[in-house]
Amino acid sequence: MHKLALIASSAAVFLISQYQLVYAESAEEVAFKLNPSIVKVQVSNDKGNRGIGSGVVVSQDHVVTNCHVVANSRGIAVTKNGESYQPVAMKADWHHDLCILKFDGLPIAPVALGDGAGLKYEQAVFSIGYPNNPMKPLTAFGKIKGLYNLDDAQVIRTSAAFRMGASGGALFDDAGNLIGINTFKSPGRNGNYYSLPVAWVKKLLTAPEIAVTTQRELPFWDAPEEKRPFFMQVVNEQITKQWDSLASISQAWIEADASSSEAWYYQAMAQDKLGNDKAAIAAYRKTLELNSHHTGALYDWGLLASRLGNQAEVERIAMLLNMIDQDVAEEFKLAVAPSVQ
Numbered sequence: 632m633h634k635l636a637l638i639a640s641s642a643a644v645f646l647i648s649q650y651q652l653v654y655a656e657s658a659e660e661v662a663f664k665l666n667p668s669i670v671k672v673q674v675s676n677d678k679g680n681r682g683i684g685s686g687v688v689v690s691q692d693h694v695v696t697n698c699h700v701v702a703n704s705r706g707i708a709v710t711k712n713g714e715s716y717q718p719v720a721m722k723a724d725w726h727h728d729l730c731i732l733k734f735d736g737l738p739i740a741p742v743a744l745g746d747g748a749g750l751k752y753e754q755a756v757f758s759i760g761y762p763n764n765p766m767k768p769l770t771a772f773g774k775i776k777g778l779y780n781l782d783d784a785q786v787i788r789t790s791a792a793f794r795m796g797a798s799g800g801a802l803f804d805d806a807g808n809l810i811g812i813n814t815f816k817s818p819g820r821n822g823n824y825y826s827l828p829v830a831w832v833k834k835l836l837t838a839p840e841i842a843v844t845t846q847r848e849l850p851f852w853d854a855p856e857e858k859r860p861f862f863m864q865v866v867n868e869q870i871t872k873q874w875d876s877l878a879s880i881s882q883a884w885i886e887a888d889a890s891s892s893e894a895w896y897y898q899a900m901a902q903d904k905l906g907n908d909k910a911a912i913a914a915y916r917k918t919l920e921l922n923s924h925h926t927g928a929l930y931d932w933g934l935l936a937s938r939l940g941n942q943a944e945v946e947r948i949a950m951l952l953n954m955i956d957q958d959v960a961e962e963f964k965l966a967v968a969p970s971v972q
Contacts, residue, residue: 661807662757662770668742669759669768669801670711672696672732674704685760685768685800686732687809688741695832696799697814698723698730699853702846707732711739720840727782727831728814728850733840742801745808747785747828750775752924753956758791758813758826760800768800774956776927777823777893779862781851784828786862787811792824802826815852817866825852861887865897877901892922899928903935911935926952926959930966937967 672684672694684700686709694709701707701721708715709732718732757772773791793800793813802811811826852863861884868877878901884894899914915932918925933948945967952960 658755658757658772658805659770661805662759662803665742665759665801665803665807666768666770667711668740669761670694670709670739671761671764671768672700672799673708673710673715674701675706676703677705683761683764683796684798685796685813687759687799687801687812688737688739689731689744689809689832690741690836692734692737693741693836694718694732694734694737695812695835696730696732697812698725698728698846699850700799701730701732701844704844707844709734709737720842721844722835722838722840723847724831724835724838725847725849726851727827728852729812729827729831729835731832731835731838742803742809743807744829744833745804745806745810747787747810747830750778750785750787750804750810752776752778752922753926755805756787756789756791756802756810757805758789758793758797758800758802760793760797760813762794762797762800764796773824777862779860779893780888780891781860781862782831784830786828786860787826788823788862789826790824817863818870823866862893869897869900872904874901874904878905890921892918892925892928895921896925896928900931903931908935908939924955926956929955930959930963933963934966 668688670686672686674682684696686694686696689695708717716734716737719735720733722731752775754775756775757770759768759770761768771791771793773789775787775789777788779786797813800813801809802813804810810829813826816822816824856864861880864880865877868880877897881894881897881901884891885898888894895914895918899911899918902914903911915928918928929948929952933945936944949960949963952963
């Protein structure tokens with residue numbers, strides 16, 4: 632290529648990239664464009680009781696929601712813009728609490744399905760659904776706070792809060808790709824919010840259809856405590872401050888999956904609370920070796936360093952937190968003040 636042409640071509644690429652940067656859509660604008668694909672799921676049972684959930688159109692004529700929204704119902708409909716549509720068939724993954732409703736001629740465009748393999752801690756996300764039964768879908772913005780390996784995918788914990796009625800709603804990355812289905816939260820006012828991975832939705836799309844809504848089994852998150860995944864078992868022990876039990880459960884988790892930064896984090900937390908400083912520091916260090924963006928581990932390690940009078944470590948952790956999440960960094964500075972100036 633002629634040198635002048637090469638310079639012109641490079642300039643054009645630069646101008647295009649600058650144009651895209653200037654006119655890039657905000658997360659709010661992306662979310663607004665996705666609202667038409669989020670539907671309200673209305674159900675009734677043989678006793679006349681009614682319920683509300685959320686759903687998202689994932690392919691032409693197919694809406695995914697949680698099975699616990701539609702289980703054992705006598706009537707199901709999705710509504711959008713004052714119109715009501717009844718499904719003609721259903722696909723169910725009862726164990727994972729995902730059901731797909733099939734329609735004939737549903738005039739609602741599907742969303743783009745993302746790839747959960749590249750998700751990262753502190754990544755920006757937003758959820759859309761119908762919490763508390765509003766007229767229009769509502770959006771909540773947040774970040775990914777936890778990723779948990781389960782059945783060849785990752786359950787996602789976020790700070791994008793949702794309430795009753797939002798079950799079956801959508802979790803998107805900031806580009807507008809569906810990455811999860813909002814499903815359950817842990818107890819308490821400051822609970823954890825969990826979404827099921829889009830990989831399970833993709834797999835369910837290829838499953839055979841069924842004609843009944845009778846629930847075949849409880850979802851994994853509603854199983855007896857001892858049969859739930861480790862990431863759920865540790866929550867109650869943390870809330871009730873059962874540190875010895877937390878240490879035992881997290882150790883079993885480590886033995887089952889030594890690559891889980893969350894398993895090491897809860898082991899660190901337990902040892903920290905039990906006063907085993909060296910063991911706690913070693914586990915915090917392992918957590919961050921596996922996941923350098925684990926703000927919870929950094930925060931708690933920083934508090935321990937402050938109690939031990941390790942000022943240099945406190946300042947180092949404050950700097951790292953500031954690079955990852957400035958809101959958490961500000962909370963940390965307040966928590967250890969006047970250690971950090």
